[in-house]
Amino acid sequence: MAWIRQLPSGLWAATVRLPKGSDPDRVTETDRLKGAVTKWAADLEADIRRGDWIDPRAGKKTVGECWEKWGATGRRLEQASRRRDESHWRVHVAPRWAGTPVGSILKPDVTAWVVEMESTHKPSCRKRDTCRGCKPPVGAATIEGAVGVLRAVLDLAVEGKLIRDNPARNIKKPKRRAHVDRILDPGEERRLVDALDRMFFGRVDAGLFVELIADTGMRWEEAAAIPPEMIDTRKHRIHIAWVMERDGTCRPYAKSTAGNRTVTYGEQLVKRIAAAKLAAVEVTGVFPKGGPTRLVFTSEKGDALRYSNWHRRVWTPALRGLPERPKVKGHAYRAAVAGAELADPQPTPHDLRHGFGTRLADEGVPVHDIMALMGHEDLRSAQRYLHAGEARFERARDALRRARTASS
Numbered sequence: 001m002a003w004i005r006q007l008p009s010g011l012w013a014a015t016v017r018l019p020k021g022s023d024p025d026r027v028t029e030t031d032r033l034k035g036a037v038t039k040w041a042a043d044l045e046a047d048i049r050r051g052d053w054i055d056p057r058a059g060k061k062t063v064g065e066c067w068e069k070w071g072a073t074g075r076r077l078e079q080a081s082r083r084r085d086e087s088h089w090r091v092h093v094a095p096r097w098a099g100t101p102v103g104s105i106l107k108p109d110v111t112a113w114v115v116e117m118e119s120t121h122k123p124s125c126r127k128r129d130t131c132r133g134c135k136p137p138v139g140a141a142t143i144e145g146a147v148g149v150l151r152a153v154l155d156l157a158v159e160g161k162l163i164r165d166n167p168a169r170n171i172k173k174p175k176r177r178a179h180v181d182r183i184l185d186p187g188e189e190r191r192l193v194d195a196l197d198r199m200f201f202g203r204v205d206a207g208l209f210v211e212l213i214a215d216t217g218m219r220w221e222e223a224a225a226i227p228p229e230m231i232d233t234r235k236h237r238i239h240i241a242w243v244m245e246r247d248g249t250c251r252p253y254a255k256s257t258a259g260n261r262t263v264t265y266g267e268q269l270v271k272r273i274a275a276a277k278l279a280a281v282e283v284t285g286v287f288p289k290g291g292p293t294r295l296v297f298t299s300e301k302g303d304a305l306r307y308s309n310w311h312r313r314v315w316t317p318a319l320r321g322l323p324e325r326p327k328v329k330g331h332a333y334r335a336a337v338a339g340a341e342l343a344d345p346q347p348t349p350h351d352l353r354h355g356f357g358t359r360l361a362d363e364g365v366p367v368h369d370i371m372a373l374m375g376h377e378d379l380r381s382a383q384r385y386l387h388a389g390e391a392r393f394e395r396a397r398d399a400l401r402r403a404r405t406a407s408s
Contacts, residue, residue: 002041004034014041018055019048058162059103063153064094066102070156080245085149092117092138092146093153102157107167110150117143118174140174147171181354182347188340189214189355192347195318195340204276205305206314209297212273213349216263217356217374219243220349224305225250227292228280231273237264240375242287248304250287261375311349319346 003015007030014037015028029040047053067089077085096113097105116123120133138146151168158166184192193207193214200206213223218240225242232238239262242250253260265273280294286304287293299305321339325331353374360370371379 002038002045004038004041006034012037014038016041016044016048019053052164054161054164058160060101061157061162062098063100063102063105063150064098066153066157066160066162067094067098070160071153074156075152079249079251083247084145085152088142088146088149092142093149097150102154102163105154105167107171110147110168110171114143114147114171114173117146140176144173144176147173179348180345181358182345182351183355183358184214184342184347184351188342189352192318192340192342195338196314199318199322199337199339200300200314203300203314204279204297205299205310206318208269208272208276210315210318210349210352212265212269214352214356215265215269217353217360218263219353219375220307221245224295224297224307224310226296227287228277228294228296229292231277231296233270233274233277235264236267236270236273237262242292244305244307246307248286248306250291250304252288252291261372263373315349 004012006012011030011032012034013028013030015026017026018024027044029037031037031040044053071085071089117138120135120137121128121131122134125131125134147168151166151171154163154166154168157163189211193211196210197207209223212218213220216223216238218238221244222240222242224244226238226240227242230239230241241260242252244250276296280296281298281302282293283295283298283302283304284293286295295304297305299309317337317339319339319342321341322334322337324336325334327333357370357374360373361367367379370376
């Protein structure tokens with residue numbers, strides 16, 4: 001019950017006890033009207049009973065202090081996601097928000113930060129009319145990730161009763177450029193594999209690796225983490241139970257429960273997969289203790305594959321070819337090498353997986369079988385393949401032709 005009294009000065013004062021553990025354990029409000037302090041005390045006591053009371057002094061804790069206290073332990077994240085968030089924090093979030101009290105952040109402040117990241121000018125630029133851009137703008141995906149980190153830290157501050165609402169929620173962010181699935185037809189797929197075999201002859205991380213992804217619908221990180229004991233050469237099957245991280249280490253579970261699955265490969269790969277299984281390379285520091293010790297697909301030097309290196313050194317040259325290299329110190333002359341010469345837009349490794357799903361759907365494979373083979377838990381993820389192939393255009397033309405014929 002609040003203690004309300006009139007002070008010698010003539011003002012009215014109301015004192016309310018705060019929850020246990022608060023320092024100090026009570027707060028006082030004064031006003032010249034008794035009704036004003038009575039209402040303030042009643043509202044505060046109601047907030048305390050509901051558990052909605054927020055100590056205004058708690059909002060003085062900075063975003064950086066919240067990150068140090070909860071950033072690493074307050075959320076359950078996979079290793080790759082944690083490293084990504086730490087990078088966003090270090091590069092984009094901390095320079096702007098680390099020293100800012102969480103209670104002083106407003107939604108317009110966060111919006112202004114997003115606009116600043118999109119800008120091609122530094123905040124200190126005074127010649128924007130003539131300056132062509134004094135800094136590179138931050139990409140839409142990176143902005144989304146940085147705002148996500150700030151939002152997550154402020155969510156933890158809300159849960160910790162430091163602030164009432166999260167000002168980083170429902171912030172308008174730039175839209176990512178939509179990726180158009182590039183479905184390779186069998187001829188294009190063959191040209192790509194042939195280019196890889198020609199340019200990187202005898203390497204398991206080139207033609208065989210790419211053809212296996214296209215033939216099974218595996219994700220790149222799943223194919224890169226296959227130990228030989230997971231390949232059944234008699235039944236032509238591969239069990240997927242490991243995933244390659246971007247740092248070259250494997251985690252012993254797939255992307256989802258459905259991702260832990262078995263896939264099958266075609267007759268054209270039987271002999272090459274059997275040979276690759278026998279030639280699997282011993283690796284160290286890739287699998288956790290007690291896990292497998294060998295990998296089927298490794299780099300030219302026998303190391304675990306890393307996506308960024310593989311994409312730059314194998315995938316991109318296979319698509320675009322290699323220019324002529326003159327004889328320079330330490331390097332012999334090399335004539336120009338042609339790539340697969342595919343039409344634009346150029347495919348990504350993940351498009352091979354989309355092509356697999358689309359072909360299954362075009363051939364009438366039931367959607368639940370597509371989900372099982374591709375490791376989808378959500379029906380919507382598999383349904384995207386049902387109308388993704390070139391056949392949908394022919395079906396549309398046939399439907400219009402029949403409709404016009406019937407009406408004439």
